[in-house]
Amino acid sequence: xxxxxxxxxxxxxxxxxxxxxxxxxxxxxxxxxxxxxxxxxxxxxxxxxxxxxxxxxxxxxxxxxxxxxxxxxxxxxxxxxxxxxxxxxxxxxxxxxxxxxxxxxxxxxxxxxxxxxxxxxxxxxxxxxxxxxxxxxxxxxxxxxxxxxxxxxxxxxxxxxxxxxxxxxxxxxxxxxxxxxxxxxxxxxxxxxxxxxxxxxxxxxxxxxxxxxxxxxxxxx
Amino acid sequence: xxxxxxxxxxxxxxxxxxxxxxxxxxxxxxxxxxxxxxxxxxxxxxxxxxxxxxxxxxxxxxxxxxxxxxxxxxxxxxxxxxxxxxxxxxxxxxxxxxxxxxxxxxxxxxxxxxxxxxxxxxxxxxxxxxxxxxxxxxxxxxxxxxxxxxxxxxxxxxxxxxxxxxxxxxxxxxxxxxxxxxxxxxxxxxxxxxxxxxxxxxxxxxxxxxxxxxxxxxxxxxxxxxxxxxxxxxxxxxxxxxxxxxxxxxxxxxxxxxxxxxxx
Ligand SMILES: Nc1ncnc2c1ncn2[C@@H]1O[C@H](COP(=O)(O)OP(=O)(O)O)[C@@H](O)[C@H]1O
Ligand SMILES: [Mg+2]
Numbered sequence: 001x002x003x004x005x006x007x008x009x010x011x012x013x014x015x016x017x018x019x020x021x022x023x024x025x026x027x028x029x030x031x032x033x034x035x036x037x038x039x040x041x042x043x044x045x046x047x048x049x050x051x052x053x054x055x056x057x058x059x060x061x062x063x064x065x066x067x068x069x070x071x072x073x074x075x076x077x078x079x080x081x082x083x084x085x086x087x088x089x090x091x092x093x094x095x096x097x098x099x100x101x102x103x104x105x106x107x108x109x110x111x112x113x114x115x116x117x118x119x120x121x122x123x124x125x126x127x128x129x130x131x132x133x134x135x136x137x138x139x140x141x142x143x144x145x146x147x148x149x150x151x152x153x154x155x156x157x158x159x160x161x162x163x164x165x166x167x168x169x170x171x172x173x174x175x176x177x178x179x180x181x182x183x184x185x186x187x188x189x190x191x192x193x194x195x196x197x198x199x200x201x202x203x204x205x206x207x208x209x210x211x212x213x214x215x216x217x218x219x220x221x
Numbered sequence: 222x223x224x225x226x227x228x229x230x231x232x233x234x235x236x237x238x239x240x241x242x243x244x245x246x247x248x249x250x251x252x253x254x255x256x257x258x259x260x261x262x263x264x265x266x267x268x269x270x271x272x273x274x275x276x277x278x279x280x281x282x283x284x285x286x287x288x289x290x291x292x293x294x295x296x297x298x299x300x301x302x303x304x305x306x307x308x309x310x311x312x313x314x315x316x317x318x319x320x321x322x323x324x325x326x327x328x329x330x331x332x333x334x335x336x337x338x339x340x341x342x343x344x345x346x347x348x349x350x351x352x353x354x355x356x357x358x359x360x361x362x363x364x365x366x367x368x369x370x371x372x373x374x375x376x377x378x379x380x381x382x383x384x385x386x387x388x389x390x391x392x393x394x395x396x397x398x399x400x401x402x403x404x405x406x407x408x409x410x411x412x413x414x415x416x417x418x419x420x421x422x423x424x425x426x427x428x429x430x431x432x433x434x435x436x437x438x439x440x441x442x443x444x445x446x447x448x449x450x451x452x453x454x455x456x457x458x459x460x461x462x463x464x465x466x467x468x469x470x471x472x473x474x475x476x477x478x479x480x481x482x483x484x485x
Contacts, residue, residue: 081381113416115378116371133374133414134367151414 010036019055019086022077026061026091030069037076045080053120058088065090074109081112084122107145114138114152134174143167153177156199165218167198167211181206223254225327225337226458227356227385231372233343235364236393239429239439240451241340242270244360246438247455249304253335256295256305260323260352261342265309271298272436273306282310285322291329300441305334315347320354327355345379353380359388360420365395365406374415389420391454396425421454422465423447 010025107125116135125142136152141159150168155177157164162179183206196211245257259267268274279294298304330337341352363373399405426447432439
């Protein structure tokens, strides 16, 4: 069944100004598509990109995906830590928005480590699974949720949204920015208890609170 | 076919050259055929640390530019039969060679040796790209200082986009008494940021400086703790699961008294 080789064309990768577009064949078997995707993102993929973070849009053409399949594709792409999956477009009839709706306001998921000197940018809300190291930067136009240690620079609401928040399971940033407000963590931020925390703007002043209060705050807006 | 291991760090002065020299020597001591390659063009010093400076006739750039054959540029170590050095050029510049050229030479060395140990220059520019171009594995050296860890992190990010195995970490110049007082980043602190496996912890050791001034790799000195640490790294490279050594110093006299009276 597997008739895969270097020159199969089930997955076409195109570079655009906004990152990479993966155009997926919509006639072949799903499993063949997946194995070619895995292969294309394997060892030889290094040739295409350096270590800067590149966003990826996946176009499935006339194919629909189950949530499981959607997740599988996201995981394969997420394995390359410098790829940021922006969207998976499927046939218009599919109920593809469900996962994102589950997470509320369209949250994109990205996993990996943002290391010193690397910049991760995203338009919209981002759920980041991993660490942002000192010297690393994450910039999003929406909210930023970090399941991991935030030790670098984080900028939420970068296009000017003052309602944006930054949440992290370990909040030790070098600097936080929300919209145009810049804040360095004062010493009193470093608390012994390791509650997940979030930063927000209150009358243009940056404040930190326990995560449990985030939902209260978001609802009151 | 041998394998090529690049020793890199980002920051200068953290112990790349010391690690290259001692790892190379330790692997040769264990019976392997090793060629150390100095890619720090313009600032070579692996030859000095190995005490081989006065034997240099040709260098890496001479080989690349076809002024001599590879075999003519290889310097045999004075102590070990199976240890060789390919020195860097001193009068040239890092931009005078290209990554593909270094890669080609490393490929040829891998045909002749079990290991090529590549000493990388500081920085992340052309010299770094030259050094990593032919490597199969990488060792990242850091010291327990924030700035060194930051640069190591940068280099690990750079290595991720290459066809190189997940790099291994060497933490150099650990001072056990400072660890105890909490005045130094701990191994755990460093690992929680860098998130790669530790392949060795080298204590800060005056013998290292003495040895390098005498052109003798420390690893042949049985009195040195750093020597043991380097030998262990060589064994781990070969796949031997040697546990990381404990850096606990024997408690000093005062501490022993304190312990006796349970004051500590
Ligand atoms: N474990 C150690 N204990 C004491 N001195 C060390 C140790 N490792 C390195 N040094 C010293 O630090 C200096 C820089 O080391 P070197 O290996 O030349 O660094 P690099 O090649 O990264 O620039 C040298 O003088 C060396 O002798
Ligand atoms: Mg050096």
